[in-house]
Amino acid sequence: MTLFGVKVPHRKNTKDKKPLRMSAPSLMYYPASQHIGAPGKPVVKVGDTVNVGSLLFESGGFVGSPIYSSVSGKVKKIEDMLQSNGSYVPCVVVENDGENVIDPSVKAPNVNDxxxxxxxxxxxxxxxxxxxxxxxxxxxxxxxxxxxxxxxxxxxxxxxxxxxxxxxxxxxxxxxxxxxxxxxxxxxxxxxxxxxxxxxxxxxxxxxxxxxxxxxxxxxxxxxxxxxxxxxxxxxxxxxxxxxxxxxxxxxxxxxxxxxxxxxxxxxxxxxGMPLVEKCVTVDGSAVKEPQNVIVPIGTPASAVFDFCGGFKEEPGKVLYGGPMMGVSVSDLNAPVIKQTNALIAFNEKDAMPKKTTPCIRCGRCTNTCPFGLAPVSFAKAYEQNDMEMLEKLRANLCMECGCCAYACPAGIPLVQKNKLAKAALAAYLKKKKEENK
Ligand code: SF4
Ligand code: SF4
Missing domain, CATH: 3.40.50.11540 (NADH-ubiquinone oxidoreductase 51kDa subunit)
Incomplete structure (x- = not known):
């Protein structure tokens, strides 16, 4: 048996395009959270000189990861940056001197066990x-x-x-x-x-x-x-x-x-010994002039990456960090490429148009296409009725937000958004229940 999902159009337009390396622009942005887990703790201050590979944030906890500068220059400011999950984290802004000086700490580690x-x-x-x-x-x-x-x-x-x-x-x-x-x-x-x-x-x-x-x-x-x-x-x-x-x-x-x-x-x-300071990013979508794979210095604003690909041939209606199934939509093109970014996809107005939503016809396609056989249509109902016991019974917590259900739904119901809300409510309910049972 094979676990199934959905057959989606592949549109791998850039598969034969060897990545091109772009230069970093004059201002680079490094948010403290570029991974799952605790955000990093800044170890630099405004005015400090940094090099390629200099530590900007040390790991903020056991589940954490250090973050390094991808350019040489000066720390211009440290400001709060809004994340896609609605929280703010510190962001180190570096003025790039264009010299690409390598930090003296960059050397192959001694690994023997x-x-x-x-x-x-x-x-x-x-x-x-x-x-x-x-x-x-x-x-x-x-x-x-x-x-x-x-x-x-x-x-x-x-x-x-x-x-x-x-x-x-x-x-x-x-x-x-x-x-x-x-x-x-x-x-x-x-x-x-x-x-x-x-x-x-x-x-x-x-x-x-x-x-x-x-x-x-x-x-x-x-x-x-x-x-x-x-x-x-x-x-x-x-x-x-x-x-x-x-x-x-x-x-x-x-x-x-x-x-x-x-x-x-x-x-x-x-x-x-060079830590992670750059990322290969696929830049594509109907609004992009020259789709391409690009080696991007981490911290580069998305706008500079799109410019490197010839800019937009049409006004983008939607820009995604990541792919069309699980990517996060962004409204600010100054948002930087971070460690997790593997694609920047910009759709024109027509392709960005959401599907027209009609009432559920109980066709069951959402469950049939879910790799785990979950019932997202029932999550939505239980969530609307604030029935947390039912959400627990339906195992809404197992949903990986892959989007197969929404993709297959002929009624255009935004099931993933509903799943996210249901999962968050269930997590809060289970946490409270655990604390009460302590
Ligand atoms: S988003 Fe969740 S419910 Fe929908 S198909 Fe994926 S795992 Fe199943
Ligand atoms: S796929 Fe859409 S229309 Fe069909 S049962 Fe699920 S939510 Fe309803």
Missing amino acids: YDSFINAVKASGVVGLGGAGFPTAVKLGVGDVSRIEIVVINGAECEPYITSDTRTMLDRSEDISEGIHLLRKYLGVEKVVIGIEKNKPECIEEMKRIAGQHEGVVEVKPLPSIYPQGGEKVLVYNATGRVIGEGKLPIDAGVIVINCTTLACIASYIRD
Whole structure:
């Protein structure tokens, strides 16, 4: 059995475009939160000189990650920046001097065992670069490495338009191979599965070549070209047959999942010591003049990235950070590219128009297409009736907000927005219930 989702149009217009490197503009913006977990703590002040690779924020907690400057110059100000979740975090604004001076602290780390490897991953600032943003050192730092039976490398880039991981598999395959060597050496990994959808035959071929460098340890698994094939639970099941139980992590099923670009960036950090300061971003959509893959210095405002791609051929009606299924819509083009950004998609007014909403016709497509068989139409009803017990029974907390249900709904009901509200209300209810039972 294969876990299914929906067949979405792929629109991988940029898959053959090798990433072009852009220069950083004069002002760069580094918000404290670029990952899941605690925002970073600023370690610089206004007027400080910084270099490429200088630490701007230290990790703000166990689930956290340091943030580094991608340019050299001076800290111009530290201001509050509004996040997509409605909260404010400090943002360090750096005036770029254009000199690209490398910080003296940038040097290859000394890695010779498990602890030093995990410390290096932590120092690299690398987080889940497929868009999830979970700090990689926390994910790999399982302590007891005998729990890791399989590492699944995520090469399933299932959202329409996005091709940045595709380019990593084609252009940085040796970094991926080096990353596999590191996992084998320091985590004792004996089995690696690289999951890639069948619609990327060139990536499958290149990863098979890399697999040949690893004495039977690495298997390349072609997967159905469906969305959300890259979702962690879906990928693990389809690539290994293992089921991640409700409320469990992949490691509970003996598996660690790591995105292909994340692994490549760990390998390059351990080789040369340059932390994560740039990101390959797919720039596409009907409003973009010259769709392209771009290597963007982290902290660059989206407007500068679109300018690098020739600007807009039509007034954009909607700009997304990420793909059309899970991306976040932004209204301010000064918002910077952060570690998690893998795409900037701008649609013209026509393509941005939301579907006309009509009443639910009880067709059941939302449940049939949900990879977990959830019933989002019932979440909405329970949420409107403030029936938290029902939401709990319906397991609304399992929803990964993938958007398959909304995509399939013939009535154009914005189910994901409703799911988000229901999940937030349920989380607050469960927290309160737990506190009352203490
Ligand atoms: S209910 Fe949640 S997990 Fe299921 S399809 Fe909808 S968004 Fe995806
Ligand atoms: S897919 Fe849309 S119309 Fe069909 S049952 Fe679900 S919410 Fe109702």
